[in-house]
Amino acid sequence: MIGTCVIGMIGAGGVAARHAEALGGFADVRIAAVADPDRDRAAALADRFHGAAYGDHRAMLAGERLDAVYVCVPPYAHGPPERAVLEAGLPFFVEKPISVDLAVAEEIAAGVRARGLLTAVGHQWRYLRVVERARELLADRQVRMVLGHWLDKVPPVDWWARRDRSGGQVIEQAAHVVDLARLLAGEVVRVDALESLTCAAAPEADVSAATVANLRFAEGAVGSLAATCLLAWKHRAGLEVYAEGLALEISEAGLRVHTEQEPELFEDEGTAKIRIDRAFVDAVRGIGDDIRTDYADALRTHRVACAVARSARTERSVAVAG
Ligand SMILES: NC(=O)c1ccc[n+]([C@@H]2O[C@H](COP(=O)([O-])OP(=O)(O)OC[C@H]3O[C@@H](n4cnc5c(N)ncnc54)[C@H](O)[C@@H]3O)[C@@H](O)[C@H]2O)c1
Incomplete structure (x- = not known):
């Protein structure tokens, strides 16, 4: 010790x-x-x-x-x-x-x-109290669909707007949401993505302005991911999760739980970082x-994010290595 x-x-x-x-x-x-x-x-x-x-x-x-x-x-x-x-x-x-x-x-x-x-x-999203709560709620249910989004501004660092510097928005930012989707719905095996060029954040910018992707999970779930850096504010970043009789909306700030009852809101305590x-x-x-995420696990998240970036660029379906 x-x-x-x-x-x-x-x-x-x-x-x-x-x-x-x-x-x-x-x-x-x-x-x-x-x-x-x-x-x-x-x-x-x-x-x-x-x-x-x-x-x-x-x-x-x-x-x-x-x-x-x-x-x-x-x-x-x-x-x-x-x-x-x-x-x-x-x-x-x-x-x-x-x-x-x-x-x-x-x-x-x-x-x-x-x-x-x-x-x-x-x-660090894996350390959010609301993610722990979401995992408990999903423990005996199979996730069937996830809808992820990262709708934001261009971050104020000089390397961000270039693909060869940041990797682009899905790799650099939406990776948190991809990681959460993997945690709750299992491994992604295939992605199909499209992107809209080009984010005019800076003269040399070549990251896409918007990306959408469809995801196929090994255990049967389907998902989608939407990312944009077109805004002047952080609009929304999070994941919706759907299982039988249950819909969850997860963000860094909180968890909204929908059932046939009144929705319940849990605020995160803000200590994950x-x-x-x-x-x-x-x-x-x-x-x-x-x-909760070691290098080998983060590599699996990174493979998905890189697959989305490649699929968006080539407009082809990309299989994700296991
Ligand atoms: N987990 C999170 O929530 C979170 C939040 C912010 C940033 N990040 C990630 O952290 C990374 C850094 O982001 P940042 O906002 O701190 O960027 P930054 O630009 O503020 O800082 C990066 C620093 O790294 C230095 N640097 C560059 N090459 C180096 C090298 N070879 N050796 C040592 N230092 C080197 C730069 O000079 C700079 O000072 C990014 O990948 C970003 O995605 C993660």
């Missing part, structure tokens, strides 16, 4: 700061170092936790004695950080999407498997076993 969990962070942007804030609130964690090619950013985050700043993750891994690493880089930057962490044999938490494409993610998954490393991925970090630290320290 590890006493204090010593953590190094790769990437010092928005989501890294969020994790650092949560980790900094745990008495058994020390953020020892932060690495980011933007060294000022690394220093700004590291200073808040009295850690060391590095301009390169390899220097951080060589210079620090770490128990675990957080990889919080943009989608296009995955690969080199994970390879270095694998080489160091350290447990790691990585943000979704695990890569901009499938090849890097498959390679890293093989490396994780070969080394038997502990991993966790930032699909902290509980996902707590679960990872507990697993690293050897005092807990509640990682």
Whole structure:
């Protein structure tokens, strides 16, 4: 068992700061170092936790004695950080999407498997209390249909509007909904998608303005997914789930349960983004076993999102590898 969990962070942007804030609130964690090619950013985050700043993750891994690493880089930057962490044999938490494409993610998954490393991925919706409640309600029912949506604005990060940087909206954002659909309805085996070009968010933008997809699940359910970045506000993100005599509407904010009775609304308590970090630290320290999405599982979500992106581009049906 590890006493204090010593953590190094790769990437010092928005989501890294969020994790650092949560980790900094745990008495058994020390953020020892932060690495980011933007060294000022690394220093700004590291200073808040009295850690060391590095301009390169390899220097951080060589210079620090770490128990675990957080990889919080943009989608296009995955690969080199994970390879270095694998080489160091350290447990790691990585943000979704695990890569901009499938090849890097498959390679890293093989490396994780070969080394038997502990991993966790930032699909924090699985830690929503309302998702736990939804799973209880669905425990003895078969899900027959899911309707997912992510109707939003272009996020304020400079890499987002380019497919080769972010992977596009389904891979970068709607992955949370795809992951939830997998959790509740099982594995997706085939997708058929279409997209509407082009989101005029920036002159160089080439992500689609809107994507729709039909999904076939292995256990018989059908589903659809709709995503757009055309709006100036976050309109709606969530999943509707249909089983016999039951309809659920799930979002990060709450769960609406429809039966033949009056609908019931459960608000989420808003702790999922902290509980996902707590679960990872507990697993690293050897005092807990509640990682709900490891790398292998996130790879299955990523395969579906990549299949949707490919199907939309080619206008062909795409089978999802098991
Ligand atoms: N789970 C969630 O709810 C959630 C929320 C926000 C973002 N994210 C994900 O987190 C990732 C990062 O998003 P963000 O909003 O923090 O982006 P960001 O642009 O704010 O920060 C990314 C940081 O990574 C740095 N970086 C780039 N290449 C690097 C490398 N090789 N080594 C170290 N650092 C490197 C950049 O300089 C930047 O500081 C994205 O994949 C995004 O989808 C997840």
